[in-house]
Amino acid sequence: MDKEVITKIESDDTSSVEIKVLLFARARELAGVPDLTLKMPSGSTTQKCMDELVLKFPSLEEVRCCVVLALNEEYTTDSAIVQHRDELAIIPPISGG
Secondary structure (H helix, E strand, C coil): CHHHHHHHHHCCHHHEEEEEEEECHHHHHHHCCCEEEEEEECCCEHHHHHHHHHHHCHHHHHHHCCCEEEECCEECCCCCECCCCCEEEEECCCCCC
16 A cells, blocks of 8 residues: 555655665665666655665665665764755775785
8 A cells, every 4th residue: 555655656756755775785786787766755764765676676684784774975863854956875884804
């Protein structure tokens, strides 16, 4: 049912926002794309954006619990509200030597 509500809201351009999503490291590998545009209802949080990304790319569930989110190049929380044309980065843990 939630998906139907989102679809109806998304069809009304005045109540939706488009954000650019950047995927890094393992998240990029799992999704198979480096970036994408995501259309969300106005007032959506970064958590709702992550929910939508996992619906589109179920393999992202693997890193969901350990990613860091950045909104417009600043680290953010799951409860931050996204605005039209924001940039959301999905950053999983990166190891190196």
